[in-house]
Amino acid sequence: MGTHTWKHETAQARLKKSIESVEDVTVVDYVKDTSLENIPKTKAYRMDAVHMYADILNLDAMLESTAFEGTQCHQRTLRFLDLHFRAVHRILRATDARKVDFHNQRLHTFIAKPYNSEANAEAKRIRKAVSIGQLIIDVLAETGDSDELIENAKVRIGIDSGKALAVNNGRRSNREPLFLGQPANLAAKMSAGPAVGIYLTNNARVAIGLAKVDDEKGTALTSAEIEACQAAADIGVSKDYIVSEWKKDLEATPIGTFEFSGHTPPLSKLDIAALSPANSRRQELASIYADIDGFTAYVADHVDDNAEDVVRTLAVVREELDHVLTSDFEGRRIRFIGDCIHGLMCEGTAQTTDTVATISDAALCVGALRSSFELALEMLQEEAVETGSLGLAIGFEYGPTATTRLGMKGSRTRCSVSRAVRASEKRQLVCDGTQSAIGEVAYKSASEGVRKLFGANRITSNLDYAEVVEALAASKDATARAAKTEAFAPSLPAIAKSSNIDVRPHMRAIDPHRHD
CATH class of the missing domain: 3.30.70.1230 (Nucleotide cyclase, GGDEF domain)
Incomplete structure (x- = not known):
């Protein structure tokens, strides 16, 4: 199991390049x-x-x-x-x-x-x-x-x-x-x-x-x-x-039988283009939805007089959210849905998911998404880009999930379905632009630190990466302690990737072929 972390300096460097790449934007009538x-x-x-x-x-x-x-x-x-x-x-x-x-x-x-x-x-x-x-x-x-x-x-x-x-x-x-x-x-x-x-x-x-x-x-x-x-x-x-x-x-061209196997983490290595009904993936994992709150009103306010800044803001923010999910935390983006990103995360093996580590890792990722989002807006504003009053609403849930591609041959659509996927979207929908919410299954299966972080209502405000790391590390959460060590002591990679806490009791196997 690798250690995933978010670093301000890394995000800042990425964002600088991203902002420079959209300096010259052209908006024309169709x-x-x-x-x-x-x-x-x-x-x-x-x-x-x-x-x-x-x-x-x-x-x-x-x-x-x-x-x-x-x-x-x-x-x-x-x-x-x-x-x-x-x-x-x-x-x-x-x-x-x-x-x-x-x-x-x-x-x-x-x-x-x-x-x-x-x-x-x-x-x-x-x-x-x-x-x-x-x-x-x-x-x-x-x-x-x-x-x-x-x-x-x-x-x-x-x-x-x-x-x-x-x-x-x-x-x-x-x-x-x-x-x-x-x-x-x-x-x-x-x-x-x-x-x-x-x-x-x-x-x-x-x-x-x-x-x-x-x-x-x-x-x-x-x-x-x-x-x-x-x-x-x-x-x-x-x-x-x-x-x-x-x-x-x-x-x-019959649909055929859906055949499932697990993917060996990290999910960032999952080649979705190679999936089909006969070559589908299924395993327990975390599903995350992060939606830019207030974006529709922001577009309406600027579509005629300053559409260029709308294009800049969306391009920079979404690219950074994607980097956090796929690069920092080695998750897999399923798709952008308008101004929302949907991704999956898993820790363990193709056959056995480390439930507690996966949920803790997802909580860290949720905090990192907000930290990068806020940094992106700050850096855009420093370049005189009008960003309006945007926020980020985030929801996540845990459970067995199937991922494949469907539809007509030559025009297949990527698809990831499960009760967890539906629940993570619903949890995101109850959030305003400052809130992050955890699903019921993830909450019950999480470490004590994650449960304390989100509280009995399973929703919290202004949850950034530093707060998640500190709160979980203080609760002796193994994943957070490793992340904190790596983030704040990069010269000690061996320590960052080790832990004296045995998380094997939290490993859960899912048979991809098991029927109900």
Whole structure:
């Protein structure tokens, strides 16, 4: 087991280079048919478009379909998602809609055509989005698998329209467009709710001639309103056609059986591009979500008059958060989700996870993420970059987790699912920009020092790296004591990597092939 630590000097040096790399930023208006692939780090496009989110509401039901979270519920959940990914892929391709991201149960897509040069373009885009959304609902109501106990998906659609910034999302080979701004964020919020249906913001409702409502998230479009949009948009694709083509695809290229094995830590060495249903990973680990709080309002305030600083701030902050997770703590970034990063961490072996060390390491990483975030804002401000009133909300949880790639061959999507992944996201969502929260399972399985740090409510404020190290080391947490030794006595690496506390009783094995 290695020792992971965060150092102010290292982060400062990284951030200096990162800030210098985005000194010259260009923001231009989007021009018809401009490619959004591989947008340079220092460029962004202002773009008018309709943004749509589709949330599959019964993912949790699939994950909780068995009492014990073994391979059976993970195989069932992954197959559930793969079936629906394939169907949605066909819908988007047939309707000229563009996928931004498919993060587990949540799809983000945008509709840019017709362009603003055409009369009533915005209303036409919104009606088209409504028609595509209803097609997704109708198709996914028939793409389950009764033989495998796979339910049909229950889907909720959220839609908004307006101006956003298109920038690069990701690093190296994992690059795709990301939209910053109110329409993408509000569409996501509209899709978050317990009831199926299509939900429009008042902004989008007014654009297609509908009256405003008092409760946007509680007022779905009526059947008549949806049918009017379908008639006007005439997208030319039927549910029966998509389902037929989906069935042909499954016959030609069956999903196959999901086969799991563990990955030998560190997870930073995990080659996600090599994963497939037959070559999936599964082991007990920590899942972390860190979301930039207040970013949507920050973009809205600056999208017209100072979009360059928005691009600079996001690029620098996300790159540094990624470095903390993957370089300092040897975790694995699964993806950037807008202004949020999702990553995994594990200590132990491919067969046996050191539970206590993993959770302590995750707590240290959580503190380091906040320390780097605050340092990034400080250094950006020193360079006269307007950063607004941003914060960082962090949640993490522990449990058996499956990681693979799903979807159409040649267009696979990375996916990491488990109750821990869902819980870590939910813990992040309860935090404001100063808070960090730990999940129930991680809290119960953690060292005494970690439990004291987060308290009975499992949430704490302004938790930076120094505070975590001091608090855990004082509680004789072996992982924190080793980190403190390395951080403050770099000339003694042998001491930093040793401990007289035997943590082997905390090692937990997970059989990747175990069924429920």
